Amino acid sequence: MKDLREYVEELFRNQRLTPEVKDLKEEILSNMIAKRDDLIAQGMDEDTATMKAKESISAVDYLIDGNQLTDVGKYRLECTQTILLNSIIFWIFSLPLLFTGFRVFSYLGLLLAVGFGVLYLCQRKQSLDSVAFISVTASEKRKKVIWIVWSLFVIVSLGMIAAITFGSNIWFGRPFSLSEPYQMANIASRFYLPLLTVFVPITFGNFTSLLLKNRKECGENE
Amino acid sequence: MSKKNILIICLFAVAAILFCTILFGIIPYNRAQEAEYIRKQTDALTHDITSIQEYKSPYVGDAGNTGNLFRALPLNNVSMMFEIDSEACTLTVNYLDTVQNIGEEKVQRDLIYNSVAAMGVIDNLAGITYNFSGESYSFDRQKIEEVFGSPLSDLLEPEKWSKEVQEPLNSDNFVIRFFD
Numbered sequence: 072m073k074d075l076r077e078y079v080e081e082l083f084r085n086q087r088l089t090p091e092v093k094d095l096k097e098e099i100l101s102n103m104i105a106k107r108d109d110l111i112a113q114g115m116d117e118d119t120a121t122m123k124a125k126e127s128i129s130a131v132d133y134l135i136d137g138n139q140l141t142d143v144g145k146y147r148l149e150c151t152q153t154i155l156l157n158s159i160i161f162w163i164f165s166l167p168l169l170f171t172g173f174r175v176f177s178y179l180g181l182l183l184a185v186g187f188g189v190l191y192l193c194q195r196k197q198s199l200d201s202v203a204f205i206s207v208t209a210s211e212k213r214k215k216v217i218w219i220v221w222s223l224f225v226i227v228s229l230g231m232i233a234a235i236t237f238g239s240n241i242w243f244g245r246p247f248s249l250s251e252p253y254q255m256a257n258i259a260s261r262f263y264l265p266l267l268t269v270f271v272p273i274t275f276g277n278f279t280s281l282l283l284k285n286r287k288e289c290g291e292n293e
Numbered sequence: 294m295s296k297k298n299i300l301i302i303c304l305f306a307v308a309a310i311l312f313c314t315i316l317f318g319i320i321p322y323n324r325a326q327e328a329e330y331i332r333k334q335t336d337a338l339t340h341d342i343t344s345i346q347e348y349k350s351p352y353v354g355d356a357g358n359t360g361n362l363f364r365a366l367p368l369n370n371v372s373m374m375f376e377i378d379s380e381a382c383t384l385t386v387n388y389l390d391t392v393q394n395i396g397e398e399k400v401q402r403d404l405i406y407n408s409v410a411a412m413g414v415i416d417n418l419a420g421i422t423y424n425f426s427g428e429s430y431s432f433d434r435q436k437i438e439e440v441f442g443s444p445l446s447d448l449l450e451p452e453k454w455s456k457e458v459q460e461p462l463n464s465d466n467f468v469i470r471f472f473d
Contacts, residue, residue, distance in 0.1 A: 152297060159304045166308070169315045170323075181312065184305060
């Protein structure tokens with residue numbers, strides 16, 4: 072009994088223990104115990120019966136809702152490709168910042184594009200033959216959380232920038248004047264910067280789509 | 294090659310071209326234009342009068358405004374200090390250089406220009422004295438208005454300013470009459 076419980080614990084070691092998963096775990100354990108007892112009743116010795124019961128279930132990933140068999144090599148390569156594509160788009164959108172005091176973000180865009188370009192080329196040379204179960208549910212949850220965090224970040228950042236830029240004018244009731252185009256560009260770029268980070272949640276959203284795209288059927292694997 | 298890779302290569306090429314155009318073309322050009330504009334602002338014949346419109350004030354006593362005005366007028370590349378007499382409504386500008394170093398002809402032309410501009414912008418400015426090491430020049434509103442007409446603020450339109458102030462300053466005979 073203890074032997075089988077340890078085996079089931081090991082099977083579920085990498086799973087998040089939601090109430091559903093806990094129920095599944097208990098069900099698998101009781102099924103294995105029942106199978107072992109049945110084999111013993113048929114005249115098999117206890118060790119062999121335990122062994123046979125263990126052999127009946129070697130993995131549980133495919134039994135858990137939201138997990139999918141994924142072509143991991145291809146999935147990772149496509150993730151890097153997506154990061155590369157989004158880095159280049161970020162770089163293009165950061166180019167107007169070259170005219171302002173925030174030009175460092177445009178250099179960062181270049182650095183990201185080159186860095187992920189090199190990484191992508193290296194990954195392409197590696198073998199892509201590996202499959203594993205990856206949780207789609209977790210990926211979707213991560214995507215949601217990142218969008219929420221990003222939205223909060225943007226609201227707080229824009230609020231703070233507006234307070235710093237216009238606060239004293241509002242407080243003292245002075246009209247706000249922009250006399251030079253450079254001054255206007257610098258103020259606009261302060262508001263533009265937090266919005267540029269939208270590429271982070273977009274990229275994570277793309278990961279979820281790629282995960283679904285790289286689903287591998289069990290038959291394909293064998 | 295997949296469509297996505299072709300897209301990546303195209304976007305990278307577009308980004309690289311734009312980046313290089315901005316960094317090595319547009320920005321150096323803008324800087325050169327800016328430097329040229331700053332250089333032009335140091336001379337009466339090339340100065341852009343619209344740059345001092347924001348310093349319009351009824352009183353000479355606003356020291357910050359008066360200082361900023363002279364830093365936007367010709368001779369702004371020479372270090373200077375100010376003394377304001379609010380009761381007499383006069384201003385003294387002490388340039389920390391010699392007339393010989395700057396060039397007598399340029400100094401005389403620029404001082405007339407600065408006086409007309411300052412009196413046009415500051416309504417109650419009655420007179421200005423310019424001090425250099427070893428030299429001093431004074432201008433009063435009455436003399437300036439005799440030559441350029443009254444009110445001086447009417448001259449501040451760019452076209453009128455160019456025709457009635459900058460063009461005459463090209464003539465040495467016109468300049469010399471202020472220094473007899």
